[in-house]
Every structure is written in structure tokens, then in C-alpha cells.
Amino acid sequence: MAGTLRDLQLALQLKIEELRQRDTLIDELELELDTKDDLIRQLQIELDRHRIVTSKPTSNNSGTPLPSPVGPDEPQRSKRQAISAEPTSLDPSQLSDVTLTSYCKTKESRDLIQRALMDNDFMKHLEHGQIITIMDCMYPTSVASGCCVIQEGDDGSTVYVLEEGTVQVMKQGKKLCTIGPEKVFGELAILYNCTRTATVTALTDITLWAIDRQIFQTIMMRTGLIKHSQYTDFLRSVPSFQTLPEDVLSKLADVLEETHYNDSDYIIRQGATGDTFFIISEGKVKVTQQNSNGEQVMEKNMTKGEWFGEQALKGEDVRTASVTAIGDVTCLVIDRESFKQLIGGLDSVNNKQYDSDELKAKLQAEADFFSSVSLNDFNVICTLGMGGFSRVELVQLKSDPNRSFALKVLKKRHILDTSQQGHILSERRIMIEAHSPFIIRLYRTFRDTKYLYMLLEVCLGGELWTLLRERGLFDDGTTRFYTGCVIEALAFLHSRGIIYRDLKPENIILDHRGYAKLVDFGFAKKVGLGKKTWTFCGTPEYVAPEIILNKGHDNSADCWSLGILIFELLSGSPPFSGSDPMKTYNIILRGIDMIAFPKKITKSAAILIKRLCRDNPSERLGNQKNGIKDIQKHKWFEGFNWEGLRQGTIDAPFTPSVEGPLDNSNFDFFPEDTEETPEEDSGWDLEF
Ligand SMILES: *[C@@H]1O[C@H](CO)[C@@H](O)[C@H](O)[C@H]1NC(C)=O
Numbered sequence: 270m271a272g273t274l275r276d277l278q279l280a281l282q283l284k285i286e287e288l289r290q291r292d293t294l295i296d297e298l299e300l301e302l303d304t305k306d307d308l309i310r311q312l313q314i315e316l317d318r319h320r321i322v323t324s325k326p327t328s329n330n331s332g333t334p335l336p337s338p339v340g341p342d343e344p345q346r347s348k349r350q351a352i353s354a355e356p357t358s359l360d361p362s363q364l365s366d367v368t369l370t371s372y373c374k375t376k377e378s379r380d381l382i383q384r385a386l387m388d389n390d391f392m393k394h395l396e397h398g399q400i401i402t403i404m405d406c407m408y409p410t411s412v413a414s415g416c417c418v419i420q421e422g423d424d425g426s427t428v429y430v431l432e433e434g435t436v437q438v439m440k441q442g443k444k445l446c447t448i449g450p451e452k453v454f455g456e457l458a459i460l461y462n463c464t465r466t467a468t469v470t471a472l473t474d475i476t477l478w479a480i481d482r483q484i485f486q487t488i489m490m491r492t493g494l495i496k497h498s499q500y501t502d503f504l505r506s507v508p509s510f511q512t513l514p515e516d517v518l519s520k521l522a523d524v525l526e527e528t529h530y531n532d533s534d535y536i537i538r539q540g541a542t543g544d545t546f547f548i549i550s551e552g553k554v555k556v557t558q559q560n561s562n563g564e565q566v567m568e569k570n571m572t573k574g575e576w577f578g579e580q581a582l583k584g585e586d587v588r589t590a591s592v593t594a595i596g597d598v599t600c601l602v603i604d605r606e607s608f609k610q611l612i613g614g615l616d617s618v619n620n621k622q623y624d625s626d627e628l629k630a631k632l633q634a635e636a637d638f639f640s641s642v643s644l645n646d647f648n649v650i651c652t653l654g655m656g657g658f659s660r661v662e663l664v665q666l667k668s669d670p671n672r673s674f675a676l677k678v679l680k681k682r683h684i685l686d687t688s689q690q691g692h693i694l695s696e697r698r699i700m701i702e703a704h705s706p707f708i709i710r711l712y713r714t715f716r717d718t719k720y721l722y723m724l725l726e727v728c729l730g731g732e733l734w735t736l737l738r739e740r741g742l743f744d745d746g747t748t749r750f751y752t753g754c755v756i757e758a759l760a761f762l763h764s765r766g767i768i769y770r771d772l773k774p775e776n777i778i779l780d781h782r783g784y785a786k787l788v789d790f791g792f793a794k795k796v797g798l799g800k801k802t803w804t805f806c807g808t809p810e811y812v813a814p815e816i817i818l819n820k821g822h823d824n825s826a827d828c829w830s831l832g833i834l835i836f837e838l839l840s841g842s843p844p845f846s847g848s849d850p851m852k853t854y855n856i857i858l859r860g861i862d863m864i865a866f867p868k869k870i871t872k873s874a875a876i877l878i879k880r881l882c883r884d885n886p887s888e889r890l891g892n893q894k895n896g897i898k899d900i901q902k903h904k905w906f907e908g909f910n911w912e913g914l915r916q917g918t919i920d921a922p923f924t925p926s927v928e929g930p931l932d933n934s935n936f937d938f939f940p941e942d943t944e945e946t947p948e949e950d951s952g953w954d955l956e957f
């Protein structure tokens with residue numbers, strides 16, 4: 270006996286030693302990886318430089334590009350474009366009534382489609398039921414040898430599964446690969462209205478199965494919505510939940526987990542302790558109770574919609590009965606920890622800062638002043654920035670040259686062409702009411718026949734993106750300060766039921782003190798507390814998985830992006846990044862746990878990032894009972910002076926040099942807009 274124990278101890282020690290050695294090896298490998306990452310980054314910067322050089326017509330006599338040194342204000346990395354899908358034409362409340370058309374298929378075809386979907390990096394993340402429905406709804410089509418299936422540059426809306434034959438993929442005239450049967454292609458087009466990035470040509474006569482974006486999105490939204498409303502109904506039928514507000518019930522429905530039991534499986538046992546609460550969603554269970562002599566004193570059956578284990582939500586439950594499955598049973602399960610995280614909070618009221626009379630008077634005076642100015646009262650000094658369909662000018666008040674503003678100018682024609690009216694109106698509505706020191710102020714708007722104008726507070730410290738480009742990455746203290754500013758802005762927005770949806774360094778600007786503010790509100794949306802929205806929005810590297818999977822998203826999508834931002838500021842590049850958007854989305858769907866964190870991200874920062882980037886939105890820090898406060902209390906922020914940040918009394922990590930109200934030296938140079946802007950005379954106008 271003693272001998273065995275010694276043997277075991279020895280074996281254990283050997284194992285421990287082995288583990289230690291492995292840890293050391295892992296540490297060494299991680300270090301090596303970091304060094305390589307740094308090398309890659311340096312090479313990337315070098316490469317970007319050469320790209321800039323070659324893209325300019327600077328060449329010497331021999332015709333080869335001059336490797337001229339790059340000044341600090343020349344772009345080395347390019348700004349990332351945000352994506353905004355067309356607003357979904359689907360009304361969530363009517364989705365369950367939509368009938369989907371299914372197409373007849375042989376068993377072989379069904380199996381082939383399923384295998385193809387399960388093998389695809391994007392599709393394999395869908396639920397089994399969704400995959401079956403997509404397969405049912407795919408329709409047959411065929412293309413003759415030599416003809417095009419997908420043309421580079423076209424607007425795409427269909428995804429295909431190849432059943433028979435082979436196709437060739439070409440990009441910019443270059444052969445990429447050939448694809449054989451049982452493969453999916455064109456999948457970016459089902460996420461949003463995109464331009465095809467490659468041409469696919471049939472090399473033989475081919476047969477395909479296809480599905481369009483509209484149907485795909487209906488399937489995706491419907492599964493989530495039907496399930497969510499079923500879950501919410503179940504919860505509402507439980508007496509102790511009846512008093513909970515709708516938004517809490519809705520969140521609770523998000524954390525319920527489906528669990529399956531086989532016939533005569535014990536779900537709980539009398540006398541055991543437990544942390545979980547159960548609602549029967551499918552099937553029937555037997556409840557039995559025994560007295561202290563082991564005699565059965567009670568037996569009853571429970572079915573769909575009934576629940577047990579409620580006590581567990583209040584404290585550790587000693588189960589007073591046993592519950593076993595009769596036939597197949599499905600329960601919705603929630604544990605005490607998740608429950609506690611959600612209930613007892615959502616205290617948005619506490620976050621609301623009631624404006625003082627003094628502040629109100631100040632705002633009124635300001636409103637009076639701006640309602641009296643017109644566009645003619647300003648001189649345009651120069652351009653500070655250019656976006657997808659707008660430019661931002663630095664302007665000066667003629668009557669008071671010391672007062673400068675940023676004037677965002679949007680082309681009406683362009684807004685109309687890209688159906689952005691809704692986004693623009695929402696941007697205006699949200700910004701005009703957003704009185705936070707961490708959000709750029711919008712004072713008033715103007716319009717004429719060609720343009721819409723937004724008169725904004727000017728911040729001359731430059732973009733955080735530019736600073737990051739120059740520094741490569743930030744240390745912990747610097748990152749903490751900038752993310753602190755962003756968190757304050759998000760706290761303001763979230764407490765008012767507004768989601769921001771386009772967090773990234775490109776949208777953060779520094780004022781003359783070096784404090785950061787959120788600028789672009791083109792994608793912000795007021796959805797209301799506990800509500801969700803569905804339109805695909807955001808910048809590929811920063812979008813949350815539920816946006817990609819079209820499950821509906823809320824505040825917590827911003828919490829995800831905040832995690833990405835912290836990662837990018839600390840390491841110089843975002844965690845999820847592929848050579849094209851679809852690759853990026855597939856990497857995002859694999860999850861944060863698949864990402865190797867560079868050593869320069871400290872342990873507590875890594876823990877915070879992982880808590881923000883949880884796959885399940887309701888498990889994300891910032892989306893639980895204390896909302897954003899949970900992020901502010903996180904260990905990584907320990908000791909950070911939040912009150913000082915709010916009051917503007919702490920020093921910024923970097924004070925930009927700004928000499929006067931017209932100093933644009935912290936911005937890149939932008940050429941004048943020479944493009945002819947058409948008048949918008951179709952009668953269309955915005956209440957702007
Ligand atoms: C997709 O975008 C193009 C151009 O941006 C537009 O012409 C087309 O109507 C859009 N399609 C849909 C379905 O919204």
C-alpha cells in the first residue's frame with residue numbers, strides 16, 4: 270500500500286517536472302513568435318513604404334522607383350473602410366410568417382450540399398437546423414462550359430454549391446485556383462451587398478445549387494427570433510420572473526442553454542446540491558420524492574413549459590426531489606452565476622446624469638447662437654479628413670477668427686445612390702443630443718442643393734489612428750487612457766439605448782489637450798434597452814460574430830469591438846485579420862481563444878480582452894448587470910483615475926502640439942476635391 274503511494278508520488282513529481290519543462294518550452298516559443306511578429310510588422314511597414322513609392326510617378330532615369338525615405342506624415346497603413354449593408358427589408362415581427370420555398374432534391378444531392386456546407390469555414394458555424402433549411406431552400410441551376418458564374422466587379426447576392434463539373438477562379442486576370450464538386454463559393458455576397466472580388470468560370474458544363482441573400486438572411490434571422498421569443502414566453506410563464514422588465518427577460522432568454530436528456534436519465538437527484546434552474550421545453554419528466562425512510566411519498570409528471578430547481582437561483586439548492594426524463598427531454602437551463610450577473614442591475618437610471626440648470630442655460634445660449642449663423646458666416650481653411658462619401662473642412666467664423674469648427678460636407682447624390690438616408694438622419698439625431706466630453710459635439714446642420722453640412726466641434730490634436738501609425742503601438746498606460754475615454758463615451762451612449770457600431774482608431778480623435786473623442790456616428794443607432802437590430806454594420810476586423818451570423822446584435826457588439834481596440838492599441842494590429850473580409854470573418858468565428866496573444870499584452874489586459882470578446886454576447890463584460898461599470902472595475906484599470914478623466918484634470922499621455930485654432934499640422938494633407946458634384950434635384954430632401 271505504502272509502496273503504491275510512493276510510486277504514485279514519484280509519478281506525480283515526474284509529471285509535474287514534465288509540465289514545467291513544457292511550460293518553459295512554450296514560453297520560449299511564444300517569445301520567438303513575438304520576435305517574428307515584430308519582424309513581420311517591420312517588413313509590413315517597409316512594404317507599405319515601397320507601395321507608396323511605386324504608386325507615385327516618382328522614378329529616376331532608369332525607370333525604377335526611387336526608394337525615397339518616407340516622412341512621418343505619409344501613410345504607411347491604410348485606413349479601413351467600414352461596411353454598411355442595405356437596411357434589411359425584413360420586419361422581425363413578421364418573419365415567422367414568411368414561407369420559405371423548398372426545392373426537391375435527391376438524397377445524394379442533399380448529402381452533397383450538407384457536406385459542402387459543413388466543410389465551409391463560414392457555413393460550418395451555423396446551427397444544424399439552419400444548415401438543413403438552407404439546403405432545402407437551395408435551387409438548382411446550370412452553366413455551360415466556358416461561361417461565367419460570377420464576374421469580378423459585379424454586385425453579388427448569391428452563394429453556390431458546386432455539384433458537378435469544375436470551375437476556375439481568376440482575380441485581375443490571374444488564375445487563382447480551380448474548384449471541383451462539393452465546394453461552396455461566393456459566400457461574402459450572402460452577408461451583405463458586395464462587389465465580387467474574383468471571376469468564376471465554368472471549365473466544363475456544371476450544375477450548381479444556389480441561394481440568394483434575402484432567403485439566407487431570412488433563415489438566419491428567423492431561427493434566432495423564433496427561439497428567442499419562445500424562450501421569452503417560457504420565462505414569462507414562470508411566476509418569479511413575471512415581475513421582471515421586458516429587457517431583462519430578453520437578456521435572460523439569451524443566456525438560456527438548451528440541454529438534452531435521454532429516457533430515464535436523471536436530471537437532478539434528491540439530496541444533491543445544485544446551481545441550476547430548469548425549464549422543460551420539450552418532452553415529459555417524472556418527479557419523485559422520498560421521505561427519510563426511503564419510501565416514495567410523491568410522484569408526479571411535468572411537461573413542456575413547467576420548471577423546477579427554482580431555489581437554486583437564490584442560493585445553493587439542496588434538491589428536494591429527483592427528476593428523471595420520460596423519453597427524450599429538452600430543458601432550458603440557467604445557472605445561478607449567469608442569473609446573478611443579469612438580475613439586480615441594468616440600472617441605466619443610475620447612470621443618467623441629470624443636467625444642472627447651469628448647464629441647461631449654457632446649452633440654451635449655445636443653441637440660440639448657432640441657430641442664428643449661416644454657411645456664409647464661415648471661411649473654409651483646409652481639409653482635415655476624407656471619408657467614403659464626405660469630407661471634413663476646417664472652418665473659421667468670420668466674425669470671430671479665434672473660433673474654428675469642423676464642417677462635415679456630404680454629397681446628397683452619393684447618399685441617395687447608396688441608400689444611406691437612414692444612417693445620416695440617425696447620425697444627426699444621435700449627435701445633436703450627445704452632450705458628452707468624450708463625443709464630438711454637433712452644433713447644427715445645413716443643406717443646399719448639392720450637399721448636407723454638419724457643423725462640428727473641432728479637435729486639432731489629430732486622429733488616434735495617425736498617432737498609432739507613428740508609434741506602431743502604445744504602452745499599457747497610454748492604451749488605458751484612450752480606452753478610458755472610449756469607455757466613457759460608450760457608457761453615455763449605452764445608457765441611452767444607443768449602439769455605436771464602428772469603433773476603431775480611425776474614428777477616435779484627440780483634442781488639443783490630448784483627450785480622445787468619438788467622431789463618426791454614421792452607423793450609430795438608437796435601438797432601446799434590451800432590443801436588438803440586424804443590419805450588417807462595421808469594419809471587418811472589428812465586427813462581432815453575432816453580426817456576421819446575423820443573429821441580431823445590441824450594445825454588446827460595442828463591447829466586442831472595445832476588446833479588439835485594446836488589442837490593436839497594445840500590439841499594433843487587430844487580433845482577427847485576413848487577406849480579405851470573408852477570411853477575416855472566418856477567423857473571427859473561430860473565436861478569441863484561437864488567437865495567440867503577443868507577450869507585450871500583459872496578463873490582466875489579455876484577461877480583459879478575452880472577457881470582452883466572448884462569443885456569447887450575454888457573457889461579455891459590459892453587458893451584464895452593472896453594464897459598462899464592470900469594465901471600469903476590471904483589474905487592468907485598477908488605480909486608474911476615472912473621476913479625474915471625467916473632470917479633465919488628469920494629464921493625457923501625449924499632448925499634441927496645437928498652435929491656435931487654425932493649426933492643421935496634426936492631420937494628413939488632402940488635395941482639394943476637384944470632382945464635379947451633381948445637384949440633387951430629384952425633389953428628394955432630408956429634414957436636415
Ligand atoms: C447593391 O449596391 C449597388 C451599388 O452600390 C446598388 O446599385 C444595388 O441596388 C444594391 N443592391 C441591393 C440589393 O441593395
Ligand SMILES: *[C@@H]1O[C@H](CO)[C@@H](O)[C@H](O)[C@H]1NC(C)=O
Pocket residue numbers: 529530531534
Ligand atoms: C443519448 O443517447 C445518444 C445515443 O443513444 C448518445 O449519443 C447521447 O450521448 C445520450 N445523451 C445523454 C445526455 O446521455
Ligand SMILES: *[C@@H]1O[C@H](CO)[C@@H](O)[C@H](O)[C@H]1NC(C)=O
Pocket residue numbers: 555568569570595
Ligand atoms: C407519468 O407519465 C407516465 C408515462 O407517460 C405514465 O405511465 C404515468 O402514469 C404518469 N404518472 C402520473 C402521476 O401521471
